[in-house]
Amino acid sequence: MKIEILEKNDTNLRIIVRDADVPLMNALRRLALAEVPCMAIEEVVMIENSSILQDEIIAHRLGLTPLKTDLDAYNLPEECECQSEFGCPQCRVTLTLDAEAKEGTRTVYSGEIISENPEIVPVSDKVPIIKLAKNQKLKLEAYARLGRGKNHAKWQPVSMCAYKYYPKITPPAEKCEGCSKCADICPKKVLTVKDDKVDVRDLLACNLCMDCVEACPQKPSPLKIEWEKNAFILNIESTGVLPPERVLKEATKLLGKQLNEFEEQIKAEQS
Numbered sequence: 001m002k003i004e005i006l007e008k009n010d011t012n013l014r015i016i017v018r019d020a021d022v023p024l025m026n027a028l029r030r031l032a033l034a035e036v037p038c039m040a041i042e043e044v045v046m047i048e049n050s051s052i053l054q055d056e057i058i059a060h061r062l063g064l065t066p067l068k069t070d071l072d073a074y075n076l077p078e079e080c081e082c083q084s085e086f087g088c089p090q091c092r093v094t095l096t097l098d099a100e101a102k103e104g105t106r107t108v109y110s111g112e113i114i115s116e117n118p119e120i121v122p123v124s125d126k127v128p129i130i131k132l133a134k135n136q137k138l139k140l141e142a143y144a145r146l147g148r149g150k151n152h153a154k155w156q157p158v159s160m161c162a163y164k165y166y167p168k169i170t171p172p173a174e175k176c177e178g179c180s181k182c183a184d185i186c187p188k189k190v191l192t193v194k195d196d197k198v199d200v201r202d203l204l205a206c207n208l209c210m211d212c213v214e215a216c217p218q219k220p221s222p223l224k225i226e227w228e229k230n231a232f233i234l235n236i237e238s239t240g241v242l243p244p245e246r247v248l249k250e251a252t253k254l255l256g257k258q259l260n261e262f263e264e265q266i267k268a269e270q271s
């Protein structure tokens with residue numbers, strides 16, 4: 001298998017994967033979405049809430065606030081040695097919020113949440129939690145835990161994880177009518193037409209919609225759109241809780257682990 005990085009930054013990873021197949025790519029995609037763990041607030045103890053929002057709505061908003069995750073320092077509650085429903089320092093992080101609108105109406109942002117571990121803090125300081133009117137108060141203690149996206153979307157480390165076939169476009173070898181209908185209809189502006197000749201401007205943008213072939217007045221169209229069977233473009237966009245390359249690494253680790261478990265089960269059944 002060969003991997004080529006197209007784009008990589010704090011939240012986005014775009015790679016070309018060659019010599020792979022659909023089941024593998026789909027397994028990785030689903031593992032990244034539903035199985036790679038990350039931190040999220042699971043329990044909230046309200047100490048004071050004189051705002052107009054109910055406790056449950058505030059707790060829900062806090063749960064969906066992405067938290068930076070340290071996968072190496074914490075255990076999943078179900079795998080933690082403590083086996084306690086309440087959790088221990090190895091499987092739980094305590095965060096507090098104490099906000100009051102003294103001067104007048106104001107918005108409370110995620111940046112005001114104080115964590116006992118400076119590594120486990122909201123990804124962004126700018127997530128609005130609640131708007132408080134003058135003299136309203138919100139005081140709470142929240143407990144964050146590792147969890148998986150299959151149980152709740154708040155534990156999904158990616159906002160997007162998708163793959164597509166690697167496109168293969170063969171423009172007509174000869175000059176055509178040069179009507180440029182194929183280039184005009186393409187939403188991604190993949191093709192250009194110059195001097196009655198069709199050319200590929202941005203191959204990787206093609207999502208194989210075939211609109212260009214249908215728009216061509218010549219039937220059958222001399223323009224050929226195909227895809228490579230064993231090459232894919234994989235795009236992982238992290239919510240910021242984990243670097244996208246770490247999400248991919250964890251997904252591959254989980255795939256290996258699940259296959260090992262499957263093999264053990266087969267062996268146990270045979271013996």
Ligand SMILES: [Zn+2]
Pocket residue numbers: 075077080081082083084087088089090091092
């Ligand atoms: Zn524990």
